[in-house]
Amino acid sequence: MKDVTIVGSGLIGSLLAIYLAKRGYKVEVFERNQDLRKVPSKRGKSINITLCDRGLKALDAAGLGDIVRQISVPVYGRLIHREDRQLEHQPYGNNQEALYSVSRNQLNKTLLDYAEKNFPIDFHFNEECIGLDLSSTTITFKNSRSGSILHRKTNRIIGADGAYSAVRQRLQQRSRFDYSQHYAAHANKELSIPASAKGAWTREKNVLHIWPRGQHMLISFPNIDGSITCTLHLPFEGEFSFDAIKTEQDLKHMFVTMFPDAMQEMPDLVQDYFANPCIPMVTVRCSPWTFQDKVALIGDAAHAMWPSYGQGANSGFEDCAFFDQCVEKYGDNWLATFREYEEQRRPNAEAMGMLSEQHFIEIRDLVGNPEFQLRKKIERKLNRMYPTRYIPLYSLIAFTHIPYADALRIEQQQRLIVDELIQIKGIAEKIDDLEIEIRIHQLMRCRDIELQNSAPKLLQSVK
């Protein structure tokens, strides 16, 4: 009764293993890849994570929060590198709100070490899930080194095996499994800036540097060792695309044209670019996430999302924490745990999947856009006037624990207020005038009445 088999030892599988081991379950984890602690850090698959309060809270509950904070660099906002070479600071909030930038590999290693050191969790590496018999809850693995096949009969299987989940593929073969995968026309590639970088802008560590260039974008994430991990966003097709860049010359031409200052700090640019994989962005939606009291999906396996909002790992960690609350509540009644977990988490994952797709367009096309700037300015004003009652969407997602689906509903109301204010002529200049503040008070009252009528529970979140 007390055994649980987790497929995947990535961020989510590792954290879930810790939670369940803490509750006294006998946890086995099977991972298709090598133990990443035993191989030289694979370049290009470690694109940085930006942890927010949601993820950190889940790590705190498992006893890991402070360990992770020590390997993270707080970033307090975006620093936009405009095409005209001007720099533009965009703080995340009025109150020193921060995200925590951390290398995915390093975070995963930390989780694995912590799990092995503190709990009797069995990790099996190089074991690829190649079959799952739902009627007998028997899962089959193939060892990628020996080729040997392992059939494991178990009571409970949790698929934490990522966007391309093998466990989900088995569930998908059942009838009545709703599923969708949606790719962006863009992908990412990891590049790097060494700790020895000497450029003026590289000294500004506690921000995410962003070079928005319409369809193209470069983002940099600081690491604790002083190095910087960069993500290059390009379309698959067209001029300056992954398809089009075939030679060193093509690559350099693109960087000189679009990211000349960044390029100066990238001695390994050519090598990184041609060695590192191109990582597509996929949104996965599926339903149901669970099969009886036997199988459940979690993290990217249940709801992969585009990385644009930085919520992939955070939402997966939140899944784990919520799952653990259900286990606490229902004990060995796994049917009840699975049901509540899915009922509560799926709508949130769906909301966040949609927001991530929207936000991708926003950061790509609009970060340098004057209307976007003006909207942000108005939102900061609203937030200053109502620090706890008007929280911009980005902050609702990154700096609160309000469920994603509720954040989306609140935003729909808030957007109407900004829509109204932005139409006032000269709003940028007179944003602090009394006349405007009175209008803001009126609009906020209307919103509260609206929320009171339509969703009184939401009003509690923002009052």
Add this chain to the structure above:
Amino acid sequence: MKDVTIVGSGLIGSLLAIYLAKRGYKVEVFERNQDLRKVPSKRGKSINITLCDRGLKALDAAGLGDIVRQISVPVYGRLIHREDRQLEHQPYGNNQEALYSVSRNQLNKTLLDYAEKNFPIDFHFNEECIGLDLSSTTITFKNSRSGSILHRKTNRIIGADGAYSAVRQRLQQRSRFDYSQHYAAHANKELSIPASAKGAWTREKNVLHIWPRGQHMLISFPNIDGSITCTLHLPFEGEFSFDAIKTEQDLKHMFVTMFPDAMQEMPDLVQDYFANPCIPMVTVRCSPWTFQDKVALIGDAAHAMWPSYGQGANSGFEDCAFFDQCVEKYGDNWLATFREYEEQRRPNAEAMGMLSEQHFIEIRDLVGNPEFQLRKKIERKLNRMYPTRYIPLYSLIAFTHIPYADALRIEQQQRLIVDELIQIKGIAEKIDDLEIEIRIHQLMRCRDIELQNSAPKLLQSVK
């Protein structure tokens, strides 16, 4: 260069084989099932097709239209069996528009016979597609009888292998393949009424009989031999559901409660119900439909839709006819053929997939609903006043050749007119008054101006 491999010998695969053989291509067709002409008609998988002008036009172009008309029964409307035992005629249009009811098996046999008799097409049955190597265009089949494996290297593969397409599954494994499958909470089961049925209502052959009962529904389709094929729609779960009906008693209780008159004509009800499979309803959307000039999907393999609108086979036949036009236009330039085929047909399939989901709710919940009736009445009036310019959505889909996506756009404009008219007090009684007709003329003028501004091409379709 001239060879084409088609996977699936169902309705769409067979028709496409005929089209391509007519153009001089060497066509091979592989089918996972037995040759359905050589086995006693499998009950329960032959739910009737209602062919409309779209499907018949495509059959006409292949030389098969009249042959198929001879095995079909024209139906001119719906006959609603209300819960209060009243009957209610709902003609499809003002002008004797008809659908053609035909057994899927019989239609498929007719297509296969015609193909084999007139063209040197090679049909291989019992061959299941188990692999597809895109780089070498090699497709692998396993014979379900001998177990032998066949690797076929070919130039061109067309997957016409239905909603659960094996060809599509291979495409799906590539990166950047957008895919979704969405199931209804309801499914269908085939039932039958023998030709010897003597009930009063069974003599009314040239209609679809419908017993709408909220979440439950029975529909009957006439066959040329005098028998009637019925489709029972039930939810999977709940009272009177596929899950709940476990015994003969459960079944009879449901029929006595909901469909007592139909039940009297069903001597094989119990046997049919427990022998026939429960057929889920799934919408499949995917993109791209094609891979280079090598692989394409067609029919349900590309765009399965809920059967509620009766457009599954019709849209697949339309795919074939359009595909053939592209082949005519581009000759052996398959890249151009594939590109135009996908560009034109995919938006139409998406529109029809959405409309089928909407219509399912309409026929299920609203056929017996007074507002729905009133809307239909207003639409018939509009259509009488403007026979070629106001065509209700159902007629746009079933009785014109306007592309589905355009039909959807036209409907969005037309709905506004009905929305306006239905608010006029007493509209039902005074629908033929001069005052109303003047209002209708005004509203139609507004619509035309709107279409003129937004989509002048569409205006041509309805002028």
